[in-house]
Amino acid sequence: MSDKKDIKPGHDYETTGHSWDGIEEYNKPLPKWWLYTFYLCIVWGIGYSILYPAWPGISGATKGILGFSTRGEVAQDIASVEEANASINHELAAADLVALTQDSSADLHRYADNAGGAIFRSFCSQCHGAGAQGAVGYPNLQDDAWLWGGSIEEIYTTVKTGIRQESDEDWVRQSQMPAFGRDGLLERSDIRAVVNHVMTLSDNTALDATVLDHGAEVYADNCAACHGDDGAGDRTQGAPNLTDQIWLYGGDYDALYETIYSARYGQMPAMGGAQLTEAELRAVSIYVHGLGGGE
Numbered sequence: 001m002s003d004k005k006d007i008k009p010g011h012d013y014e015t016t017g018h019s020w021d022g023i024e025e026y027n028k029p030l031p032k033w034w035l036y037t038f039y040l041c042i043v044w045g046i047g048y049s050i051l052y053p054a055w056p057g058i059s060g061a062t063k064g065i066l067g068f069s070t071r072g073e074v075a076q077d078i079a080s081v082e083e084a085n086a087s088i089n090h091e092l093a094a095a096d097l098v099a100l101t102q103d104s105s106a107d108l109h110r111y112a113d114n115a116g117g118a119i120f121r122s123f124c125s126q127c128h129g130a131g132a133q134g135a136v137g138y139p140n141l142q143d144d145a146w147l148w149g150g151s152i153e154e155i156y157t158t159v160k161t162g163i164r165q166e167s168d169e170d171w172v173r174q175s176q177m178p179a180f181g182r183d184g185l186l187e188r189s190d191i192r193a194v195v196n197h198v199m200t201l202s203d204n205t206a207l208d209a210t211v212l213d214h215g216a217e218v219y220a221d222n223c224a225a226c227h228g229d230d231g232a233g234d235r236t237q238g239a240p241n242l243t244d245q246i247w248l249y250g251g252d253y254d255a256l257y258e259t260i261y262s263a264r265y266g267q268m269p270a271m272g273g274a275q276l277t278e279a280e281l282r283a284v285s286i287y288v289h290g291l292g293g294g295e
Contacts, residue, residue, distance in 0.1 A: 089279035097152045097282060101289055109286065116287025119280050123271065124288075132291050137249055137266055142292045145246045147238045148173060150295040156285040162270030163238075173268075175237045180222065181261030188261075194218040195256045201231040202245045207253055 016025045049055060052064040082089075092112055100109055121130065127138045134140035144150060148158050163173045180186040186194075189211075196206040197215030206212055220229070226239040233241035240248065249255055249264055272281060288294065 089277070092282055093278040095282070097156060097285065101152050101286060101294070104290075112283040112286040113290060115280070116283035116285070119276065119284040120287055123275070124284070127268075132288070137264075139248060140246075140293075141288050143246065144293045144295065145241065145244060146235055146293070146295070147240060147248075149235050150289070150293055152285060152289045152294065155289050155294065156281065158268070159276075159285050159288070160270065160272035160281050163266065163268035165267065165270040173238065175226075175239070176265065177226075177259075177263045179261065179263035182263070186218065186222065186260075190214075190218045191257060191260050194223065195253060195260060198223075198231070198242055198256055198260075199251070199253065201242045202251060204245075204251065 013026050013028045016027045018025055049062070050064065051066045052068050053061045054064065055062045088108065088111055091108060095108060100106070100112065103109055104113075120128075120132070125132075128134055128141055129138070132141035134142075139145075139147065146154070148154055148163075157172060161172055164176070165173070178185055181188065181191050192208070193211035193215035195215070196208050196211050197219050199206050200212065219231075226237060227233050227242055228239075231242035233239045240246075245251065247255070248266070249259055269275070271284075276284070
């Protein structure tokens, strides 16, 4: 390898002086347009870092002399939309929900349904699913099996006060199933018997038919007060129907045993107050009511 630089005959540029197996490299300068563009980008970058937020620091990035903020820009856009919708939101907050659900062609109803869909996807879909189909432990909002009722007023109350959340509504959704096994209220043999009995209420085959009579007695003494003698449940206190084969946590033997032994304490946040405005509460209630299971 040679370090001697030279200009080959018939060429305008010298080589770098390097040679590898007879292969040499030209030392051709960059095009001026490329260099000017490069220098311009440097100047632009310096100017940008002075005018706009750019360099990270310990407590935050440099502000820039223009004081620009993407968060501030979004906040302005939100404020602008809220101002534009202030009139119809005021109308929605004062509307009669029952009358509004009965007139689906009204502009206010269409607005509430569209706004409610956006609110649902932002605040509710994480648990109930994007299509409101629910999951284990999270109710399906498309069917007509409602633990607390599916009328528009009942849906509104559920959304506003939540489930098993302290609120200003006298804790209207606070019923709780006892943990019969964990708290020592029933023996394991009693729980096994009542599980077999509950399975027969929804036409499931009991695993042990010999304990059905005892299971019926345990059910009558400990469960019928909430779920009813026939197992049809009581929506006013959130007691599920045990005969419709719709199970929030599963209807097989193991799931039912765990439910009776340890109980379930599903919770839903109260969306009223700081979470959603009155208009937003009504909008998402109308949207949920219109999914197909509303009464």
